[in-house]
Amino acid sequence: MPKKYDPYQNMCDIMDEAASFLGYAKRDYEPLKHPERELVVAIPVEMDDGTLEVFQGYRIQHSSVRGPCKGGIRFHQDVDLNEMRALAGWMSLKSAVVNIPYGGAKGGVTVDPSKLSRNELRRLTRRYTAMISPIIGPERDIPAPDVNTNAEIMGWLMDTYSMLKGYTIPGVVTGKPVQIGGSLGRQEATGRGVMLTVVDYVNYAKIEPATCPIIVQGAGNVGLTAALLLKEKGFPIVGLSDVTGGVYNPAGLDMERAEKHIKGGNMIDTAILHGGTKRVTNEELLELDCELLIPAALENQIHEGNAGKIKATVIVEGANGPTTKAADQILQDRKIVVVPDILANAGGVVVSYFEWIQNLDHLSWELERVNQMLADIMHKAFIDVISQMNQRNVTMRMAAYLVAMERLVEATKLRGIFP
Ligand SMILES: NC(=O)c1ccc[n+]([C@@H]2O[C@H](COP(=O)([O-])OP(=O)(O)OC[C@H]3O[C@@H](n4cnc5c(N)ncnc54)[C@H](O)[C@@H]3O)[C@@H](O)[C@H]2O)c1
Incomplete structure (x- = not known):
């Protein structure tokens, strides 16, 4: 993988291309190429052995033009400012593709959480939350889980923010x-959305699940949620990795x-091997025989x-930004269809939106209602993207950018530029 690959620049390049399809002048969409606000924090944490470590953290708010900023928090050793910018930008586009009233944001800490004890992780989360607390809140920016963060960590975030404000504020995350105010169905929502998108795509392309x-x-x-739900729908799952x-x-x-094995807290290993199953590297896995490939780990x-x-003849992007720009061109030349991240993995933000509504209104919805509303929104977004694709004869990625950019630019124009 080329080392200098810059996902944020890649996103801006695709925006330029989309803008020329839509006939936009530079002033129509230039703000979308610049995150609205960027906060970098240095987080001191007392380690269990009495030493002190300082970790770098970020919260990037890309756009609030369509509503409060929204986006996950990632704990990973490779987190850096440019990755955060790209992830925040993709959130603005994603919320627009599924047409929910949110902008985009992302946060993270450069840390390998597997090297921290649970208490160290909790102290890190609380201090990071305190340091970004001036710019988050239910009306301004609402975090969520991402790579290496989970419901428990979001609970610590909610508690820390609430302690600072003096009362319980579930809608902050x-x-x-x-x-403590989570929505039924939220944990599985991104994987369920990936499954719904795969099902929509195979119906559209007239592919039988069993084949x-x-x-x-x-x-x-x-990835695991998507794989399990797709298996239920009759698709053979032939490869899986961590x-x-x-x-x-x-x-x-x-x-x-x-x-x-995996839900028992184990990494994939020989315990999952059974008749005919072999161990492969992550690099090999991507190149093995299959019809449909779901990258659901990391970028690039x-x-x-x-x-x-x-x-594979179809790639459905479960992860954010798993395909580089150069790869996209090669795949297009090879007529491999890419169902883009900003559509395929939007299920998480959709159910986050439902959770936020329930928190603001002090409600708790049944799982069936959550899953049905998620399915309706994902299907509508799929149809919007496919219509653009066929109307303009573009890739699905470009079609999704066109749907999102139209909504973002329209909102910018209607609001006008302050002052
Ligand atoms: N959690 C969500 O709601 C959500 C929503 C939208 C998009 N995403 C995106 O989906 C992707 C996965 O997120 P997640 O929440 O499932 O994270 P996670 O931490 O639950 O899982 C990540 C998985 O990827 C594996 N992995 C990590 N590095 C890898 C590598 N180099 N090669 C192969 N596998 C590797 C891990 O072992 C783990 O199995 C990320 O790109 C994330 O931004 C997540």
């Missing part, structure tokens, strides 16, 4: 435990065994070095 073997990279919240590597079986993996996994070797 989504993806919380259900017992559509799937490989999923990243057996985390998004950061330690993957497993592959052209006859289909034993997903019950995999689910038990499909790049110019491997895009020419991918055997």
Whole structure:
């Protein structure tokens, strides 16, 4: 993978291209190429052995033109400002594609959380929350989980923010435990949205699930949920991985065994092997035989070095930004369809929106209602993107950018520029 790849610049380049399709002048969309607000914090944490470490943290608010900023918090050793900017920008586009009244944001801390104890992780989360507290809140910017953060961490965030304000404010964060204001269905929402998008796509392309073997990279919240739901829908899951590597079986993996093993807190290893299943590296996994590939781990996994070797005919992006710009061109030349991240993984932000509404109105909705409303919104977004794609004869990624940019630019024009 080329080291200098810049996902934020890539996003701006696609915006330029989309703007020329839409006939926009520079002034119509230039603000979208600049995050509205960027906060960088240095977070001191007392470690269990009495030493003190200082971690770098970020909260980037890309756009609030369509509503409060919204986006996850990532704890990962590779987090940096440019990655945060790209992730925040994609959130603005994603909220616009599914047409919910949010802007986009992202936050993170440069840390390998697997090296912290639970108490260190809690102190880090609380101090980070306190340091970004001046710019977050239910009306201005609402965080959520992302890579290496979960419901428990969102609960600590909600508690810290509430302690600082002096009363309980569940609406400051989504993806919380259900017992303290989380929504039913939120934890599975991104993976469920990926499944709904795959089902919409195969119906559109007239592909039978049973003849559509799937490989999923990243057996985390998004990837494992999507794999399990797709298996229920009749798709064979032939490959699955985590950061330690993957497993592959052209006859289909034993997903019950995999689910038990992974949900038991284990990394993928030989315990999941069964007749005909072999261990593979993450690099090999992406290039193995399948019909549909779901990268659901991190950015830049499909790049110019491997895009020419991918055997899938369809890629559905569960992760944010898994495909580089150079890879996108190679895939397009090879007629491999890419269902883009800003559509395919939008299920999480949609149910976050439902959670926020429930918090603001002191309500608690049934799971069936949440899942049905999610399905309706995802389907409508899919139709909007497919219509643009066919109308303008563009890739699905460009079509999704066109849908999002039209909504963002329209909102900017209606609001006008202050003062
Ligand atoms: N959680 C959400 O609601 C949500 C919403 C939208 C998009 N996303 C995106 O989905 C992706 C995954 O997020 P998640 O919440 O499932 O995270 P997670 O931490 O639950 O899971 C990440 C998975 O990827 C694996 N992984 C990490 N590095 C890897 C590597 N280099 N190669 C292969 N596998 C690797 C991990 O072992 C783990 O299985 C991210 O790009 C995230 O931004 C998440």
